[in-house]
Amino acid sequence: MDTFLGLDALMLARIQFGFTIAFHFLFPAFTIGLASYLAVLNGMFLWTKDEAYLRLFKYWVKIFAITFAMGVVSGLVMSYQFGTNWSVLSDRAGPIIGPLMAYEVLTAFFLEAGFLGIMLFGREKVGPTLHMTATLLVAAGTAISATWIISVNSWMHTPTGFVMGENGQFLPDDWWAIVFNPSFPYRLAHTLTAAYLTTAFIVGGVGAWHLLRRRGDNAGVRTMFSMAMWMATVVAPLQVVLGHEQGLNTYEYQPTKVLAMEGHFESYDDGIPLILFGIPDQEAQELRYGISIPRVGGPILGKGWNGSMDGLETVPRAEQPPVAMVFWSFRIMVGIGVLMVAVGAWSLISRFRRNLYTSRWLHRAVFVMAPSGLVAVIAGWITTEVGRQPYVVYGELLTADAVSPIGASAVGSSLIAFIVIYFAVFGAGILYLLKLMAKPPEKGQRGVGEEPGPIRSAGIMPAQKLPRSDPNKPHPAE
16 A cells, blocks of 8 residues: 555545644634624724724734735635545535535635725725725625535535435535535534634733733723623633534434544443543443543433433444544533633623732633634534544545545645645744734724824824723723
8 A cells, every 4th residue: 555654645635634724724713703803893993982992903903914814825725635635525526515615705705805905904095984894894704704614514514405416426406405504504603603712812812911911001901801801701601502502413413423522432221421531442442431420411412311322332433433533622622612611700700800900810811711712623623524534525425435546655745845834934924923912002003004103094083082091990891
């Protein structure tokens, strides 16, 4: 068998796709939420004429522009891989995947690209109304883009609305059933909420950093931290609910994945335990050193306290996903979600105690949690994508049958090139983003491409409204 460093072409192609898509999704996961945050900041400035909001808009719009650009560049690679490494998938599922991806470009990417320039450079050129409209459309474009991508990916998990052609192609029969496939609504809600939480904790982490550096008298710092904590307080518990609903949907259509997530090798006739931790041994088909809570798993899966369930022991080995990877990635995602809920509750208590900006332990916790959303997003994608193995189109097309007839050395060489280039190029970009975040939003903050001078917006001189210096005086966002 042709191998490269002991790995065959199929495994190398999977690793390459997993690496590039994981690296890519770090940027959309941030920009989806950040675009909406910018729209809120711009709207609050136009409503209140408070310079703190404009200052924050100009502070974060630079970061958005760089992150958006890196997301576009890293995403270009994905389309090429469909042709180089997954040509059989492209041929067989192309009649369905191709049009959906084209709709994403036509309805979302063009919308974002068309109005991005106005949002970045047009505040003083087109007036506040059109500039606000452009900002809203960019935010809408990011959400629409995610909608189409999730629809495509969800169809590969729960394929519906197709007929099989004579040459083995998936041919569209009902586009409504294809787009709105059974897992799509749950996965879309879960993904968008994850993006908003990711942004909230990055923004909150930046605010916490500046608060730890004794910059609590900066109105922009206080406002960004307060808004981020409101988002965490409200959305983190909602995300738990949405994740539970997606789990139930997954159990209905992909039960094997849920069994791997939960570590259920054995079947149960009278009550299903909730397994907290353990060491999955797929070779022996058992969970070693398991720690579980009796019967609690039944109600979580909608089966009641005395419910029964078939375990992985009833699934042929060839149809089981890599259990250990799915088991632990799921727990990383859930664990981070629990911490997010806890931090949101902590911030709410601090807000009522009026020490939101002086509780240094809270600030330390939020700062440490700043990248947690990105980690949870990657862990979630690993859970859902590895969990559908050995299928690339669940129940219809095996991953092994979808790979291109290409040598392992070719895939391995390109994988190494991707790793080197990605870490060099995007590593430099991320370091620059961190440099921007390390500086606080200052009075007279300039936006993208703006020259030094007074802040203006359609005749409004918000600089006349000075930021408050009293750290105990509440701000409208607080």
